[in-house]
Amino acid sequence: MIPLVDQLGRHIDTSRAFKRVVCLVPSQTELLYDLGLEHLLVGITKFCVHPNHLRSNITVVGGTKNVHWETLKSLNPDIVLCNKEENTQQIVEQLEDFTQVHLADIYNLDDCYELIQQYGEIFKVARKAEFLIQQIKKKAKEYNSFLSGEPRQKVAYMIWKKPWMLAGGDTFINHMLEVAGYKNAFKNHSRYPEIELSDLHTSKIDLLFLSSEPYPFKEKHKEELAGVFPGTEIVLVDGEFFSWYGSRVSLALEYFKELKLQLKTKKAD
Incomplete structure (x- = not known):
């Protein structure tokens, strides 16, 4: 299987089963939930407020730029999901010392669609990911008509x-x-x-x-x-x-x- 490359060029081996996921980006945590992947989440940030029940059920590992390292390491994650803008380079480099990191870099809707597709491949929910992409594209088309x-x-x-x-x-x-x-x-x-x-x-x-x-x-x-x-x-x-x-x-x-x-x-x- 050809490794997937994240949005900053890191290779992710999609033949692996990632069963313990930490997400350090609120919008990406919500995306995982909407892809039906809540059961994989073992760690999130205090800013991961959607849906609001997650912080009661999943370990909070700090903020997007201030991580509680001992807490995070104790969760033994298979992969940590980050974003270039939300998380610091230092955080990413420290994470890479002990686990796999996927890094998102989002500037437009095409980048957004790419990220959803990548999560579909990484977590074996490609059909759900494609459905979500098509749903967003349909709404974007309808909104463009509204703006005409x-x-x-x-x-x-x-x-x-x-x-x-x-x-x-x-x-x-x-x-x-x-x-x-x-x-x-x-x-x-x-x-x-x-x-x-x-x-x-x-x-x-x-x-x-x-x-x-x-x-x-x-x-x-x-x-x-x-x-x-x-x-x-x-x-x-x-x-x-x-x-x-x-x-x-x-x-x-x-x-x-x-x-x-x-x-x-x-x-x-």
């Missing part, structure tokens, strides 16, 4: 405060903004740029999205910024639907439609 003729509003997507930080280009968030039917005003900036609020004035945005994660923006922040940008629509958005990949993309497409309709209704009022 819609103007693409210019948006800034805020992810952090002190310092103010936005989602720039070369990110999955940027791609999902495009999928959702918006133009990212900061697409030409690398990754997650720090900005001054004055930069938002000069960018002439139509919408300012305040994400629920990683910084938990609330109504009070919306009110604070409304005083600075009186002519700009400021919207609290669910960050999971813009930044989580895997099976959550299917739900994201439904969320994007609801968001578009809400903004249309508000504008009409």
Whole structure:
């Protein structure tokens, strides 16, 4: 059998049966669950909140960037699932000292489909994986039809405060903004740029999205910024639907439609 190569070039021997899995990425934990693989999970992070019962039944090994090493090693995992952006290079290198590592690297929906397909091969659930991919593609096609003729509003997507930080280009968030039917005003900036609020004035945005994660923006922040940008629509958005990949993309497409309709209704009022 030809070894599978993960999204960073690591070879995974798919002839093996992986029966003890640790996942250090919340969206990938949810994906495993939706592929019917909960029974393989022996370790997850404190941020693996979907579905919410997992943290009660499965050992929590810390966060995505701060791992409790003794706890993780004691689980004797066959494989640990990581992501280039979520987990540090140091974590990956330490893991490779004692177990197999699969590393995801996601920038767009094609990368997402590739990851789902790889999990299907690694964990012997190829049919379920293909069904999920086709389900997402069908919803994406339907959403594109819904968007037909819609103007693409210019948006800034805020992810952090002190310092103010936005989602720039070369990110999955940027791609999902495009999928959702918006133009990212900061697409030409690398990754997650720090900005001054004055930069938002000069960018002439139509919408300012305040994400629920990683910084938990609330109504009070919306009110604070409304005083600075009186002519700009400021919207609290669910960050999971813009930044989580895997099976959550299917739900994201439904969320994007609801968001578009809400903004249309508000504008009409």
